[in-house]
Amino acid sequence: MARPRPRRARRVRRTWLRVLGLVVVSAVLVTLDYRGELHGAVNAARRSTADALNPVERAVDDVLHPVGHFFAGALEYGSLARQNAELRLELRRAEGQVLRLGTERRELDQLARLEHLPFVDVATIPTVTAEVIGQSSSNFEATVTLDKGQDDGVAVGMPVVDGLGLVGRVVQVASHQATVELITDSRSVVSVTYGTAGALAAASGQGPGAALRVDYVPNRAPIHRGELLSTSSVRSTAAGTQATVSARPVADLGSLGFVDVLAWEPPG
Amino acid sequence: MSQVEAPLEGSQPLPLEALVRLSLVVVVSLVLQLSLLDGVRVAGAHPDLLVLLPVAVGLLAGPDRGASVGFVVGLVTDLVLPTPFGLSALVGTLLGAAAGSLRPGRARPSLWMAVPLVAAGAAAGTVLRGVLLALFGVPKALTAYLPPALVVVTVGGLVLGPLVLRAVRWALPVEEPARPGPGLGGSAAPGRVRT
Incomplete structure (x- = not known):
């Protein structure tokens, strides 16, 4: 006659069966999403979650930030006053540069028209100014959250800049919120151009805080130390011998406050 | 003695009050x-508060409860992350179950x-997430992102651990075995639930 299974053994078996079931359900969800079969539903759910959490996050942020600012301000009063004076000087320099750039831009426009060049002038692209309200919730990506979304004219793929240079591109949008993948994210690859001949290369992110890696630098057009790289919508065509160099983003990605989303989508 | 206190078994349905409290904690x-x-x-x-929760629940309430809470917390996390949907649920389920099985007795x-x-569990969860993301093709997941994440999440676990454990303790009721009466050995009287 078979001995009845002890109660505890049955309970343990039931527990691990349930765990196994949850693991299988999770694995199925991951597989379906990875194959793109859940994209519509998941994106809609993520948009709704972002919209639902947005007011709560803002309310908490409104409560916590003034407290943080009060202590930060009290502790750093001296350095803030110096920073303020430096910023005033910086502003005067920038105003002078704007005056000089006006003339140069007019000359560039004339040249572009004469040569029929497809030139995108960032200054003429409409922008949406947004505040950075959050950083990535994952430790395995470099993203920030903006307080502007679909209802404000922000769309997936749009580039995001600060006063100095490229910050990243929009990868996800909700009604009043957008997620920006920073150029330091390891999945980010940006075409860059440099030098008077407009040589092309590709800058890829290496993780937060790390320098960008610039690949496909043609040996015939070496990059000099300190040279400025500009982003390009033209893809680098890897040909001939190439080198790899490091580059530092001009934009200060560690302390982003307000940014501009360019209402322009790069050609596919 | 508090060492003989045992949480409600995972196979028993969670009381409504505990469910509400647990949802509030999440x-x-x-x-x-x-x-x-x-x-x-x-x-x-x-620091990652959401990876601490399944570990704390597993430790305090067993593998069944740990896995279930880990699954739900993971799904919620998946809704705010652009990583493959279900990945955090998988990590949470495994973490909760593993933490529950580490529980010393009941x-x-x-x-x-x-x-x-809890801190060690959070570190293990971070490594597991990094490995899974590397398998799913996230570049530099193990070389650029994992080392700082491992340190910060582990230290964060040590700092936030007491808070999370207290929150989970508040949320989940405990079944206290009846005090052993003279000659009864404490086996006949039903348990008492306290929070």
Whole structure:
């Protein structure tokens, strides 16, 4: 006659069966999403979650930030006053540069028209100014959250800049919120151009805080130390011998406050 | 003695009050993570409150409860992350179940024992997430992102662990075995539920 299974053994078996079931359900969800079969539903759910959490996050942020600012301000009063004076000087320099750039831009426009060049002038692209309200919730990506979304004219793929240079591109949008993948994210690859001949290369992110890696630098057009790289919508065509160099983003990605989303989508 | 206190078994349905409390803990943790902890950056990494929850539940209430809570917390996390949907649920389920199986007997571990276990569990969860993301093709997941994340999440686990353990203790009721009466050995009287 078979001995009845002890109660505890049955309970343990039931527990691990349930765990196994949850693991299988999770694995199925991951597989379906990875194959793109859940994209519509998941994106809609993520948009709704972002919209639902947005007011709560803002309310908490409104409560916590003034407290943080009060202590930060009290502790750093001296350095803030110096920073303020430096910023005033910086502003005067920038105003002078704007005056000089006006003339140069007019000359560039004339040249572009004469040569029929497809030139995108960032200054003429409409922008949406947004505040950075959050950083990535994952430790395995470099993203920030903006307080502007679909209802404000922000769309997936749009580039995001600060006063100095490229910050990243929009990868996800909700009604009043957008997620920006920073150029330091390891999945980010940006075409860059440099030098008077407009040589092309590709800058890829290496993780937060790390320098960008610039690949496909043609040996015939070496990059000099300190040279400025500009982003390009033209893809680098890897040909001939190439080198790899490091580059530092001009934009200060560690302390982003307000940014501009360019209402322009790069050609596919 | 508090060492003989045992949480309600996972196979028993969770009382409504516990369910409400647990949901509240999850929602508050999510809001705190998004609005506060995501901004606490060291070398690009931040403490992860949501990975501590399944470990704490597993340690205090067993593998069944740990896996279930880990699954739900993971799904909630998946809704705010652009990583493959279900990945955090998978990590949470495995973490909760593993933490539950580490539980010494059916007794709740003391705070001094539980906090390092919670931190170690969070570290294990971070490694598991990194490995899975590397398998899913996230470049540099193991080389650029994992080292700082591992340090910050583990230290964050040690700091936030007592708070999370207290929150889970508050949320989940404990079944106290009846005090042994003279000659009864404490086996006949039914348990008492306290929070």
